[in-house]
Structure formats: C-alpha cells, structure tokens
Amino acid sequence: MCKLDPYLNVDPGTMNPGEHGEVFVTDDGGETDLDLGHYERFIDEPLTQRSNTTTGAIYSSVIEKERRGDYLGKTVQVIPHITNEIKAHVARLATDDTDIVIVEVGGTVGDMEIVPFIEAIRQFRRDVGRENVCYIHLTLVPYLAANGEQKTKPTQHSVTMLRSSGIQPNVIVCRSDQPISDSLKSKISLFCDVTPEAVVSAIDAPSIYDIPLALYHEGLDRIVLDVLGFDIDALPIDLSEWETAVRRYHEATTTVRIAIVGKYVSMADAYLSVEESVRHAGFGAGVRTSIEWVEAEDLHGNSTIPDLSQYDGIIVPGGFGERGIEGMVETARIAREGLIPYLGICLGMQIQVIEFARHILGLADANSTEFSPTTEHAVIDLMADQHEVTNKGGTMRLGSYPAHLRSGSIVRGLYGDDVVHERHRHRFEMHARWAESFESAGLKIAGLSPDGQLVEFVELDGHPYMVGTQAHPEFKSRPNRPHPLFVGLVDAAIKRAAERDASK
Numbered sequence: 068m069c070k071l072d073p074y075l076n077v078d079p080g081t082m083n084p085g086e087h088g089e090v091f092v093t094d095d096g097g098e099t100d101l102d103l104g105h106y107e108r109f110i111d112e113p114l115t116q117r118s119n120t121t122t123g124a125i126y127s128s129v130i131e132k133e134r135r136g137d138y139l140g141k142t143v144q145v146i147p148h149i150t151n152e153i154k155a156h157v158a159r160l161a162t163d164d165t166d167i168v169i170v171e172v173g174g175t176v177g178d179m180e181i182v183p184f185i186e187a188i189r190q191f192r193r194d195v196g197r198e199n200v201c202y203i204h205l206t207l208v209p210y211l212a213a214n215g216e217q218k219t220k221p222t223q224h225s226v227t228m229l230r231s232s233g234i235q236p237n238v239i240v241c242r243s244d245q246p247i248s249d250s251l252k253s254k255i256s257l258f259c260d261v262t263p264e265a266v267v268s269a270i271d272a273p274s275i276y277d278i279p280l281a282l283y284h285e286g287l288d289r290i291v292l293d294v295l296g297f298d299i300d301a302l303p304i305d306l307s308e309w310e311t312a313v314r315r316y317h318e319a320t321t322t323v324r325i326a327i328v329g330k331y332v333s334m335a336d337a338y339l340s341v342e343e344s345v346r347h348a349g350f351g352a353g354v355r356t357s358i359e360w361v362e363a364e365d366l367h368g369n370s371t372i373p374d375l376s377q378y379d380g381i382i383v384p385g386g387f388g389e390r391g392i393e394g395m396v397e398t399a400r401i402a403r404e405g406l407i408p409y410l411g412i413c414l415g416m417q418i419q420v421i422e423f424a425r426h427i428l429g430l431a432d433a434n435s436t437e438f439s440p441t442t443e444h445a446v447i448d449l450m451a452d453q454h455e456v457t458n459k460g461g462t463m464r465l466g467s468y469p470a471h472l473r474s475g476s477i478v479r480g481l482y483g484d485d486v487v488h489e490r491h492r493h494r495f496e497m498h499a500r501w502a503e504s505f506e507s508a509g510l511k512i513a514g515l516s517p518d519g520q521l522v523e524f525v526e527l528d529g530h531p532y533m534v535g536t537q538a539h540p541e542f543k544s545r546p547n548r549p550h551p552l553f554v555g556l557v558d559a560a561i562k563r564a565a566e567r568d569a570s571k
C-alpha cells in the first residue's frame with residue numbers, strides 16, 4: 068500500500084499532531100501519515116517508510132540528483148523529472164512477491180499541489196498497460212435534508228475535472244450518509260461513463276471496521292479484480308475473522324470508560340492508533356469501550372479539576388513539549404493512589420516515573436530534562452547519543468527495537484514472550500542507573516533494552532494495573548489481534564467497573 072501526500076513537508080515527523088493528527092511510525096522508523104496505521108490495521112501487514120511519499124520527499128530527491136549531475140545538463144522540469152520520481156516511488160513497492168500495489172493519492176482533484184501526482188498516475192497506466200491499472204475515484208454525495216434529496220452534481224463535476232487531466236475512473240466510490248439508490252447509481256453511471264455496478268456506495272458506518280464488509284457487499288472487490296484481469300472465483304475470500312471482531316463489537320452490552328489524558332485532545336486524530344487499540348482490546352474482551360478525552364492542562368492549577376475516579380482506566384499517551392506535563396503528573400498520582408488502571412505510553416511512562424520519584428522517593432524536583440533542563444534529579448534525560456543534536460528532523464530513536472522482559476512480571480505474562488519488539492519515537496529515556504532506587508520502593512523495571520541500559524517497561528507493585536512503556540504499542544494492535552498491553556488495561560478496567568457496580 069502507498070500513500071502519496073501532496074504537501075511539502077518531507078515527512079509528517081515534524082508536523083503538529085494537534086493540526087495534522089498522529090504521526091504513525093513503521094518498523095523501519097518511518098514517520099508517516101496516519102493513514103498507514105489504517106492500512107496496517109486493515110491488511111495486517113507491516114509497511115515501511117517507502118509506503119508514504121510527499122511532494123517534499125519527491126522534490127528533495129530530484130534536487131539532490133540535479134546537484135549530483137545525474138540529469139546530465141538537462142533542464143529539470145515537473146514533467147518528466149518530478150512525475151518520473153513519483154512513478155519510481157510507486158514502482159519500487161512492486162517487489163517480486165507483490166500482486167497489486169494500492170496507491171492512495173491524498174488531497175482533492177483540483178488542488179494545486181496534486182497536479183503532478185495525477186499526471187504521474189495517468190502516465191503510469193500508459194507505462195504498464197491499461198489492463199494493469201484500475202482507477203478508483205472517491206466522491207461525496209451530499210444529502211440535502213431540507214428537500215430530502217441526494218445530489219450527484221459534486222460527483223459529476225469532480226469526474227469531469229479528473230477526465231480533463233486525462234483520467235477516466237474505472238470505479239466511483241460515493242461517500243454518503245444515506246444509502247445510494249439504484250436509480251441514483253444509474254444516473255452517476257450515465258453521466259460519468261462507468262458501468263452501474265462500478266458505482267459503489269460507501270455509506271457512513273457505525274465503525275470503520277464495518278466498512279470493508281460494506282464494500283464487500285457492494286461488490287467492490289469483484290469489480291476491481293475484474294478490471295485487473297484476476298479470476299475472482301479462483302480467489303475465495305475469507306472475512307470470517309473480521310466478521311467476528313465486528314460482531315463482538317455490535318453485540319457487546321457492557322461499556323468500560325477509558326480516559327485519555329493528553330495535550331492534543333481537541334484534535335480527534337491526534338491519538339488515533341491509541342484509540343483504535345483500546346477498541347481492539349474491547350473487541351477481544353467483548354465489551355464496548357467509551358473513550359473520553361481529558362485535557363491534561365485542566366488537571367493542574369485549576370480550582371475545579373476533572374474527576375478521574377469516574378473512569379475505569381486511564382491512558383497518558385505520547386507527546387512532546389512542556390504544556391500539560393504537570394496535569395499528567397497529577398493524573399499519574401491520582402491513578403496510583405486511587406488504584407485506577409493506568410497505561411503510560413512513551414511520555415506517559417516518563418510521567419509515571421517522574422510522579423513516583425517526586426511523591427514516593429521524595430525527590431520533589433524530579434523531572435525530565437525535556438521540561439526542566441537544570442533539575443537536580445533528572446530521572447528522565449536525553450539518550451546518551453542525543454546531546455549534540457540540533458536538527459529537529461529524524462533525530463529520534465525511531466522504529467522497532469527489542470526489549471527483554473523480566474520473568475514473573477505483569478508485562479511478561481501479558482506478552483507471553485521473553486523478547487518483544489516494539490516501535491519507538493523518542494529522544495528522552497529513563498536510564499537503568501535509576502533502577503535500584505525505584506525497584507526497592509515498588510516501581511519495577513519489567514523490561515530493558517538488550518544492552519541493559521534503557522528502561523523499556525515499568526510496572527507498579529501492589530496496583531491492579533499501572534504499566535508504562537517507552538515504546539508505542541498502539542502501532543501494532545490489530546482488530547483481530549489486540550495488543551497485550553491494551554488487553555491488560557481493558558481487563559483491569561472491566562474488573563474495576565464490575566466492582567463499582569457491585570458496591571452500588
């Protein structure tokens with residue numbers, strides 16, 4: 068799978084999650100568009116950074132080649148140099164074991180920045196043969212409540228615009244909030260010159276996990292494989308695992324409430340994979356999970372602070388920068404003292420360590436040097452090799468790293484394995500030199516990097532579930548294979564909810 072993003076950033080790594088949504092991290096350390104997270108969750112295959120390309124990345128590599136003299140004195144132009152580079156970025160995904168490359172062109176037909184991408188995919192069909200390309204165009208069919216009518220005009224217009232760029236879609240997928248009737252489909256088919264079966268309705272669904280099933284019932288797979296010349300009857304489809312996960316979601320009757328306490332909570336997509344991982348754990352346990360957003364800043368220095376004891380579980384997710392930190396430390400204190408299940412992810416683990424140092428070890432100024440460069444008790448500090456770095460692009464510990472789990476620990480029990488691989492994206496760390504004082508006071512080091520230097524997992528003794536990880540487990544959770552750390556949180560949350568009901 069491949070996402071082509073027309074914006075100018077080289078990758079989303081430096082983009083504010085509050086504006087652009089989460090940065091998804093691949094095993095090989097790519098900082099990519101969050102859509103890659105959906106792709107991985109939907110096709111259950113790990114992707115690499117090669118699956119995400121932006122205008123910035125394309126231009127950087129063309130300019131680099133130009134400086135090297137690779138173009139042999141030619142004038143370097145959008146066509147063919149930029150378009151060739153785009154095509155090469157798509158074609159490089161077609162390794163020997165690949166049957167189909169699915170390419171999503173981000174943005175909207177008519178955008179200024181999208182033009183070279185549309186031109187490149189137009190040329191692509193010429194290069195590889197008509198029978199090897201299927202163009203799927205996604206449009207919006209709005210519903211006007213006032214007269215109860217669905218409008219096909221936006222679809223007609225965007226198809227006209229696409230055709231003026233030389234692309235005739237093979238399939239039109241219509242986003243709508245009402246089902247699209249057969250007569251509307253025929254109308255779109257007539258105006259846009261596709262067969263009626265190739266007009267596919269993608270109606271708003273109760274969850275994104277219903278969508279593959281809905282598209283399957285609309286016959287999208289048949290049409291696409293037909294265009295590409297595959298014999299569909301020779302390729303039986305088995306969606307049973309998927310159907311089971313979705314059914315468990317729809318049949319669940321109990322609900323557990325999980326609070327996510329962070330600093331980008333006003334942007335729904337900023338913690339997308341965390342949210343999805345909680346859902347997956349709910350599918351596995353057969354419960355509904357209600358995710359509730361709490362602004363970290365509200366927990367500190369306010370006269371009325373949000374009541375966290377009403378939740379069955381709390382997550383403090385990843386993040387950068389100082390805003391909201393004291394509110395998160397307060398959250399960790401409330402979770403520790405109130406025995407509320409807590410999962411600390413990356414920054415959330417660092418917070419858990421800071422809170423413990425301050426209130427249990429009595430180191431009142433304990434902090435991370437990210438927030439207080441001069442603290443005497445830097446329980447979280449820059450990783451050893453990061454002290455000299457000033458460039459903000461790609462300077463973190465990124466991608467998949469192994470960790471050794473301690474036998475008898477909660478996390479070892481949940482993972483069911485001694486060595487685990489998780490994806491990382493951080494500059495700061497808890498160094499193992501702190502281990503002894505924390506351990507003897509009850510915060511156990513449950514996992515370390517193979518060299519024993521970096522703390523990867525911590526867990527609190529005598530608490531139902533207070534676990535922190537320096538990694539980002541949310542990137543590896545799947546709807547049919549929920550991630551163990553989220554399973555641990557949701558299971559503890561279910562117990563808390565049950566105890567609360569019993570005591571009512």
Ligand code: GLN
Pocket residue numbers: 384385386387388412413414415437492493494495496
């Ligand atoms: N800001 C912290 C660090 O750089 C945590 C990063 C994160 O949560 N992804 O180490």
